[in-house]
Amino acid sequence: MSLLVVLEHDRGAWSEANDEAMTAGRTLASDMGADLHAVLIGDGALDLSGQAVAAGAAVVHVAIHPMLTDFGPEAVGETVVQLIAAATPDAVMAVGTSRGNEILAQVAARMDLPFVANCMTISPADDTWSMTRIQWGGSLLEDTTLETDGPKIVSYGHHAVVAEAPPAPGAGAVQEFTPELDGSLAHTIVVDRDVQQAGVTLSTAPVVVSGGRGVGSAEGFDQLEELAELLGGRVGCSRAVTNLGWRNHTDQVGQTGTRIAPEIYIATGISGAIQHWVGAMASKRILAINTDPEANMVVKADYAVIADLHKVVPAITAEIKRRKGL
Numbered sequence: 001m002s003l004l005v006v007l008e009h010d011r012g013a014w015s016e017a018n019d020e021a022m023t024a025g026r027t028l029a030s031d032m033g034a035d036l037h038a039v040l041i042g043d044g045a046l047d048l049s050g051q052a053v054a055a056g057a058a059v060v061h062v063a064i065h066p067m068l069t070d071f072g073p074e075a076v077g078e079t080v081v082q083l084i085a086a087a088t089p090d091a092v093m094a095v096g097t098s099r100g101n102e103i104l105a106q107v108a109a110r111m112d113l114p115f116v117a118n119c120m121t122i123s124p125a126d127d128t129w130s131m132t133r134i135q136w137g138g139s140l141l142e143d144t145t146l147e148t149d150g151p152k153i154v155s156y157g158h159h160a161v162v163a164e165a166p167p168a169p170g171a172g173a174v175q176e177f178t179p180e181l182d183g184s185l186a187h188t189i190v191v192d193r194d195v196q197q198a199g200v201t202l203s204t205a206p207v208v209v210s211g212g213r214g215v216g217s218a219e220g221f222d223q224l225e226e227l228a229e230l231l232g233g234r235v236g237c238s239r240a241v242t243n244l245g246w247r248n249h250t251d252q253v254g255q256t257g258t259r260i261a262p263e264i265y266i267a268t269g270i271s272g273a274i275q276h277w278v279g280a281m282a283s284k285r286i287l288a289i290n291t292d293p294e295a296n297m298v299v300k301a302d303y304a305v306i307a308d309l310h311k312v313v314p315a316i317t318a319e320i321k322r323r324k325g326l
Contacts, residue, residue: 001032001033001034001035001090002029002034002035002036002037002059002087002088002089002090003025003028003029003032003034003035003036003037003089003090003091003092003093004037004038004039004061004083004084004087004089004091004092004093004151005021005022005025005036005037005038005039005057005092005093005094006021006038006039006080006092006093006094006100006103006104007021007022007038007039007040007048007052007094008021008094008095008097008099008100009040009042009044009045009048010071011043011044011070012043012044012045012047012048013044014048014051015097016163016204017095017097017100017158018051018052018055018095019055019163020095020156020158020159020160020161020162020163021093021094021095021100021156022036022038022052022055022056022057022163022166023161023162023163023164023166024093024095024156024161025038025056025093026056026166028091028093028122028124031122031123031124032090032091032124034090034091035058035059036056036057036058036170037057037058037059037060037061037087037089038052038055038057038059038060038061039060039061039062039063039080039083039177040052040060040061040062040063041062041063041068041076041079041080042063042064042065042068042069042070042071042076043064043068043069043070045062045063045064046062046064046174046176049062049174052170053169053170053171053172053174054166054169054170055166055169055170056166056168056169056170057170057172058170058171058172058173059170059171059173059174059175060170060172060173060174060175061083061087061175061176061177062174062175062176062177063079063083063176063177063178063179064176064177064178065079065178065179065181067181067183067185067186067189068181069189070189070190070191071099071189071190072185072186072188072189072190073102073103073106073188074106074185074186074187074188075181075185075186075189076103076106077102077103077105077106077107077109077110078106078110078179078181078185079177079179079181080092080103080106080107081107081110081111082177082179082180083177083179084107084111084151086177088151089151090151090152091124091151091152091153091154092104092107092151092152092153092154093153093154093155093156094155094156095155095156095157095158095161096117096118096119096155096156096157096158096160097158100155100158101117101118101155104117104153104154104155105117107153108153111150111153113148113150113151113153114146114148114153115153115154115155116131116133116144116146116152116153116154116155117133117154117155118133118134118135118155118156118157118158118160119131119132119133119134119154119155119156119157119160120132120133120134120141120156120157120160122154122156124152127147128145128146128147129145129146129147129152129154130143130144130145131143131144131145131146131154132144133157134157134160158259158282159259159261159282160282200232200233200234201234202234202236202250202251202253202258202260203258203259203260203261205232205233205234205260205262206232206233206262206263206264207228207231207232207233207234207262207263207264207265207266208228208233208234208235208236208253208260208262208264208265208266208283209224209227209228209231209233209234209235209236209266209268210224210235210236210237210238210253210265210266210267210268210270210280211224211235211236211237211238211241211268211269211270211309212237212238212240212241212267212268212269212270212271213238213240213241213244213269213270213271214268214269214270214290214291214309215241215246215268215269215309216269216310217246218245218246218247220246220310221235221237221246221247223310223313223314223317224268224313226317227266227313227316227317227320230317230320230321230324231320233262235247235251236251236252236253236257236258236260237251237252237253238252238253238254238270238271238273238276239252239254239256239257239273239275239276242257252279253276253279253280254275254276254278254279254280255274255275255276255278255279256275257279258279259278259279259280259282260279260280260282260283261282261283261284262283262284263283263284263285264283264284264285264286264287265280265283265285265286265287266287266289267280267286267287267288267289267290267297267301268288268289268290268309268312268313269289269290269309270288270290270295270297271290271292271295271296271297272288272295272296272297272298272299272300273296274296276297277296277297277300285302285303286300286301286302286303287301287302287303287304287305288300288301288303288304288305289304289305289307289309289312289313290304290305290306290309291306291307291308292306293306
């Protein structure tokens with residue numbers, strides 16, 4: 001019995017989502033009484049096999065093919081399908097990033113099997129699995145079951161599992177796999193990139209300072225930029241702010257923006273509509289600054305300051321500068 005975990009990488013760069021995937025995979029494989037296998041696909045995959053072993057994989061399958069030079073959902077999905085036929089795992093899982101869910105959706109469609117996405121918990125049994133999964137962008141938790149004659153195909157919600165170091169590395173067998181891929185599978189594939197920003201991004205920043213309508217203007221975000229720079233973080237915003245044209249959509253935190261998981265999220269002047277909360281709820285700590293004590297973000301935050309952000313934010317900035325001797 002085995003569980004196959006689909007891992008991601010970007011041209012040989014290990015994805016942080018893999019740490020979540022392997023943490024969830026170790027628990028799920030243990031509950032199944034199964035060996036933990038992992039698959040890495042494409043150029044640079046072989047160089048990452050050691051990290052998969054260190055994360056607990058007993059076997060790492062490395063799929064290589066001239067078509068797999070970069071990400072293409074059809075080609076990668078078909079590769080996983082062929083590997084499933086060869087390795088016969090009892091279940092296949094990934095973390096539900098946009099790429100992870102897209103790959104497993106391709107796999108499920110090609111195998112005509114159900115796919116349960118964005119789970120928070122999974123309780124495996126021989127025939128029927130029970131799981132709780134995120135629905136409607138996080139506003140609903142659904143209890144469901146999965147029963148199928150083929151392998152179970154599931155993903156854990158991104159940030160639903162806290163990545164942990166394994167107690168010991170896996171057995172470490174590395175097996176190369178060469179799929180048979182038709183040229184028609186390459187009509188959707190990444191061929192080039194336009195890098196918009198460098199350094200810390202909104203999705204990876206340890207600190208995010210966000211503003212909502214309460215900031216008052218595009219210029220009002222200057223004080224948030226200063227605070228975020230002092231804390232080594234990034235500035236985000238609510239959908240209302242992008243609708244007003246104060247910030248670019250790339251700065252939006254939320255269901256239709258970027259989902260974040262910083263060590264601390266400082267939400268200023270944000271009411272906390274459900275769509276925004278979905279994007280921020282994986283934050284380790286939330287500090288809300290708002291004049292409305294009943295605002296959803298204030299009620300759900302770990303810490304709250306009920307006051308005018310235009311007085312509080314400069315005071316925080318001044319104190320940080322004082323302590324840093326700036």
